[in-house]
Amino acid sequence: MTTMTADGLLTREDAAQAAAETPKHEGGAHSLTQDAALLKPVLETTWRFWAMAAVLLMIGAFGVYAYLFQFKYGLGVTGLNRPVYWGVYITNFVFFIGISHAGTLISAILRIAKAEWRRAITRSAEVITVMVIIFGVGSILIDMGRPDRLLNIIPVIKFGRFQSPLLWDVCSVTCYLFGSTTYLFLPLIPDIAILRDRTTGVRHALYRTLALGWKGSPRQHRILEVLISIMAVIVIPIAVSVHTVVSFVFAMTIQPMWHTAIFGPFFVCGAIFSGIAALILAMALIRKVYHLENYLKQIHFSYLGLLLLIMALLWFYFMVCEYLVTFYGGEPAHMAVLWDKIRGPFAPAFWTMVVCCFVIPLTILSNRKWRTVTGTVMASIPVVIGMWLERWTIVVPSLSNPRLAGTHAHYFPTWVEWGIFAGESALFILAYMCFTKLFPIVSIWEIQEGRELAVKEVSERVHSYLPSDEPERQEAAS
Amino acid sequence: MNETEHAKARPRWGMVIDLDRCDACQGCTTACQTENNIPPPTPQSAAQDRSIRWMELLPNVEGEYPRVKLRLIPRPCMHCDKPPCIKVCPVGATAIGAEGIIAQVYARCIGCRYCTTACPYTARYFNWYPPRWPEQLSQSLNPDVSVRPRGVVEKCSFCHHRLQKARDKAAAEKRELRPGEYLPACVEACPTKAMFFGDLDDPRSEVAQLARSPRSFRLLEDLGTEPKVFYLREGE
Numbered sequence: 001m002t003t004m005t006a007d008g009l010l011t012r013e014d015a016a017q018a019a020a021e022t023p024k025h026e027g028g029a030h031s032l033t034q035d036a037a038l039l040k041p042v043l044e045t046t047w048r049f050w051a052m053a054a055v056l057l058m059i060g061a062f063g064v065y066a067y068l069f070q071f072k073y074g075l076g077v078t079g080l081n082r083p084v085y086w087g088v089y090i091t092n093f094v095f096f097i098g099i100s101h102a103g104t105l106i107s108a109i110l111r112i113a114k115a116e117w118r119r120a121i122t123r124s125a126e127v128i129t130v131m132v133i134i135f136g137v138g139s140i141l142i143d144m145g146r147p148d149r150l151l152n153i154i155p156v157i158k159f160g161r162f163q164s165p166l167l168w169d170v171c172s173v174t175c176y177l178f179g180s181t182t183y184l185f186l187p188l189i190p191d192i193a194i195l196r197d198r199t200t201g202v203r204h205a206l207y208r209t210l211a212l213g214w215k216g217s218p219r220q221h222r223i224l225e226v227l228i229s230i231m232a233v234i235v236i237p238i239a240v241s242v243h244t245v246v247s248f249v250f251a252m253t254i255q256p257m258w259h260t261a262i263f264g265p266f267f268v269c270g271a272i273f274s275g276i277a278a279l280i281l282a283m284a285l286i287r288k289v290y291h292l293e294n295y296l297k298q299i300h301f302s303y304l305g306l307l308l309l310i311m312a313l314l315w316f317y318f319m320v321c322e323y324l325v326t327f328y329g330g331e332p333a334h335m336a337v338l339w340d341k342i343r344g345p346f347a348p349a350f351w352t353m354v355v356c357c358f359v360i361p362l363t364i365l366s367n368r369k370w371r372t373v374t375g376t377v378m379a380s381i382p383v384v385i386g387m388w389l390e391r392w393t394i395v396v397p398s399l400s401n402p403r404l405a406g407t408h409a410h411y412f413p414t415w416v417e418w419g420i421f422a423g424e425s426a427l428f429i430l431a432y433m434c435f436t437k438l439f440p441i442v443s444i445w446e447i448q449e450g451r452e453l454a455v456k457e458v459s460e461r462v463h464s465y466l467p468s469d470e471p472e473r474q475e476a477a478s
Numbered sequence: 479m480n481e482t483e484h485a486k487a488r489p490r491w492g493m494v495i496d497l498d499r500c501d502a503c504q505g506c507t508t509a510c511q512t513e514n515n516i517p518p519p520t521p522q523s524a525a526q527d528r529s530i531r532w533m534e535l536l537p538n539v540e541g542e543y544p545r546v547k548l549r550l551i552p553r554p555c556m557h558c559d560k561p562p563c564i565k566v567c568p569v570g571a572t573a574i575g576a577e578g579i580i581a582q583v584y585a586r587c588i589g590c591r592y593c594t595t596a597c598p599y600t601a602r603y604f605n606w607y608p609p610r611w612p613e614q615l616s617q618s619l620n621p622d623v624s625v626r627p628r629g630v631v632e633k634c635s636f637c638h639h640r641l642q643k644a645r646d647k648a649a650a651e652k653r654e655l656r657p658g659e660y661l662p663a664c665v666e667a668c669p670t671k672a673m674f675f676g677d678l679d680d681p682r683s684e685v686a687q688l689a690r691s692p693r694s695f696r697l698l699e700d701l702g703t704e705p706k707v708f709y710l711r712e713g714e
Contacts, residue, residue, distance in 0.1 A: 074606060075589070075629065081526055082594070082603060086595055144629075145631075149588045152588050160569065161567065164568040164592065166592055249592075254562055254596075399595060403598050404599050404600055
């Protein structure tokens with residue numbers, strides 16, 4: 001890792017020296033004519049954007065209205081009951097936090113692995129994380145019977161207790177939000193500086209503040225790259241911990257089919273799975289709407305499609321493990337839930353999930369010819385739907401089959417719950433769209449860096465993998 | 479439960495319900511609703527599975543038609559010695575008292591309903607709506623029990639307020655609390671005298687002796703929650 005960074009720094013300084021004669025921003029301006037398409041969405045807005053924003057805002061407003069309705073009349077306006085105390089909101093919490101694994105985790109892994117094809121996609125992935133976490137946390141707040149007592153969960157000052165897995169969630173998700181925001185912001189700085197130099201008025205003031213005095217000097221680049229590598233390493237364990245403790249909310253209870261050790265890794269796997277699908281959808285939309293076919297290429301979708309295929313197989317493996325172990329053990333309390341999912345009232349949701357999360361992506365993505373933009377999108381839409389259904393068939397069937405209740409529960413969400421879900425989704429997409437209007441959704445400087453430095457660096461790296469003719473050089477390299 | 483253990487001062491309150499004597503009249507449920515200011519179930523709340531019954535009759539079907547036997551088992555909060563609900567509460571709104579009673583702090587509860595999903599007995603209830611009583615009942619609430627607001631969790635308290643009252647009375651009369659002085663409303667109301675209440679750690683107490691009976695069992699005993707509500711199996 002260190003040697004690799006050192007290599008990178010050397011190359012960077014060489015390049016800086018080489019470019020020393022020509023002033024830096026002139027070089028930047030030159031390249032920008034090449035990458036003007038990336039700045040275009042930020043600087044120009046069509047009526048289509050406003051139309052789309054208006055539609056999303058209306059759906060979002062409906063969601064806000066639904067929540068205010070619930071705030072006024074209480075959780076009685078939902079379809080929840082005893083014993084199904086948790087429903088759509090908790091499903092959404094797990095689902096949204098899962099989607100958030102698209103960004104930071106994938107981006108960080110690709111960065112650390114020095115996967116050069118990452119350059120065009122990391123930004124759009126990281127933004128998903130930051131935007132969607134907010135709605136994940138929001139889902140928990142929406143689920144609270146007494147949102148006015150939210151601050152009670154603060155430890156030390158108020159009554160927060162670390163014995164409760166919910167407090168683990170609070171800590172982990174807070175770390176994740178701050179970590180991934182930092183991780184999104186750091187690689188954004190050079191691009192903000194580009195925008196600062198090209199805007200006036202309020203926007204200029206905003207970009208000037210956010211650019212933190214970025215001049216693009218070799219020293220600044222060095223610091224930035226060190227910080228990005230540190231953050232990339234830090235956010236991975238945080239991201240893994242986030243969905244592990246989300247699963248612990250269920251697994252730590254002794255309820256049938258919740259109390260299993262497989263939930264931690266299974267949830268992380270499902271999170272990355274749904275995250276990649278969401279990323280593919282976001283990229284396909286960006287590519288089409290902003291005409292970035294030259295940046296978000298077929299090859300990106302093909303690679304992400306491969307990753308999605310791997311995650312689909314891994315997801316299926318975990319599912320078979322979980323269900324086979326439960327089935328073979330045959331404990332009555334667990335079997336009641338299992339039968340409810342396989343052939344009971346939850347069978348439609350369960351089998352749709354299996355088709356959406358496994359059959360469809362496997363069919364499409366295992367065929368190389370179909371790993372195109374359209375193909376991966378066709379695989380990703382069912383994955384996102386299927387993963388929501390997976391969270392649903394985790395939360396509701398277990399609660400519907402308590403060991404002792406004396407009632408046979410039927411839960412179906414009301415318009416309030418659907419309305420809030422629609423509103424959250426719409427506001428997430430709207431927030432994402434607004435981001436693309438404020439900042440370049442494809443990292444300009446990283447594309448430039450790829451063009452100017454990485455090609456050379458990668459060919460050198462490949463050479464260093466090969467057996468060397470000169471023993472001295474080999475030693476120096478190691 | 480030997481003599482040395484009994485030497486400690488604090489009692490460990492527990493209940494025994496003799497299913498041989500219980501005829502499922504629901505007198506305990508009614509007494510509990512009145513005593514604890516529980517809003518009476520309405521057709522709507524029943525249809526939505528949202529009625530609150532701290533003491534509920536749990537249907538237990540044994541066998542298959544035509545040899546079927548239906549038992550109705552009165553189920554209060556089990557007041558487990560190892561309660562799964564307390565572990566998961568993020569704000570400490572539910573806690574086990576020194577005498578083993580699981581308390582609920584209504585003023586602190588944030589209504590996340592984690593305890594309700596963690597309780598394997600589903601003995602915890604949520605206030606989906608603000609509590610409402612029919613006109614005739616609203617003037618006769620029990621002043622010793624607080625009315626719960628919308629959005630918090632509640633459950634059987636073993637009529638903890640009765641313990642406080644009995645303690646106060648004993649203290650005023652400068653004497654120890656006498657056995658049988660503190661009884662939850664359900665125990666007191668049971669017309670067939672099927673319910674017993676007292677200190678499980680006092681080997682001479684009726685509950686401690688009954689709890690050791692060969693007929694005695696507890697609900698979901700294998701989960702390790704150590705409930706303090708014992709049942710006596712029907713004879714035959």
